[in-house]
Amino acid sequence: MELNVIGAKPLNVSDEVFGGEFKQALVHQVVVAYQAGGRAGTQSQLSRSDVSGTTKKFKKQKGGGARHGDYRAPIFVGGGVTFAAKPRSYEQKVNRKSYRVAIRSILSELNRQGRLKVVEGFGIDAPKTKAMVAKLAELEVSGRVLLVSEDANEALYLASRNIPYLHVVDVLALNPVSLVGSDYVVMTVEAVKKVEEWLA
Template sequence: MELTIKGSGNKVSVSEAVFGREFSQDLVHQVVVAYRNAGRAGTKAQKTRSEVNGTTKKSKKQKGGGARHGALTAPIFIGGGVTFAAKPRSFAQKVNRKMYRAAMAAILSELNRQGRITIVEGFDVDAAKTSGLVAKLKDLEVGKRPLIVTEEASENLFLSARNLPYVEVRDVQGLDPVSLVGSDSVVITADAVKKIEEWLA
């Protein structure tokens, strides 16, 4: 299949396996959840009643004082332990390489079908100025949350996008499913398209 390069009228041949794949919602969901879970620290820790600093002596006599209680470290008391205390753990989910690549291809294919991929010959800015990047994006008529993908993003491009909260810049190596799913549109350079094909084909 062929995709048109915006601004020049030229076309670039792309693989059906990468940009024309059938969308699998279950696969994409699994990969996106696994990717986000991999970024979780999993360091939350709470104390059980046996770990709370305090005496385990019975707080008052058994009868004659209302409710019957034992140690003040019980979860019912303020400052007591937590009933089902959270402990440090890993949230990592195993996703093999074939599944990850298939999900990335499925996302790109769905974006292509929805007309949310814009291919350009090249994308860069002369200086690290936010105004220059805003002007380029306005000319391309992309949405409020564009994702810019280049073969090797320059430092000027990264710095120009730093103050724009909804604009993301990625090189091909840094491309991930969460950034693709969360963007309104994706601007990809022709060189990046070829590199993505080599990666996912």
């Protein structure tokens, strides 16, 4: 199949990568797993065995109403937490093949919806926000925009960082969450070739 390149001749690409079926369940699984992998998992609470304090039984067993052992019980203020949270990893296993299929699926759906745009290059040689705003207007993109370059140089990054909802990544940093969360994805021809090589 062919991808339209703005200001240049169309680019021949793989049907499998940019024209495949959208697999919603797989995409959801991969996005959730990617977000879960970014969680710190450092939450920590004290259980009744971790709380400092005496273990002396503070009242007699019978004749005083409810039976209690010590003040470290979860029912008391200052006591331990029932089922206390402890540091853990939220990482979910996703097969490499499944991950690639999900990325292909997302790119194919973006292409079908007209939200994937391909350019020869961004033409940003100086870190000027005005130049980037003009480029986005020329490309007719708005909202959350993801720029994918084969090598995101410093000038491109600096020209983009003051524009809300605009993100610049290189091919190696491409991920399902960024793709799904973008209204438009703009890629250079070289980036498309690298992505195709990675996902083919």
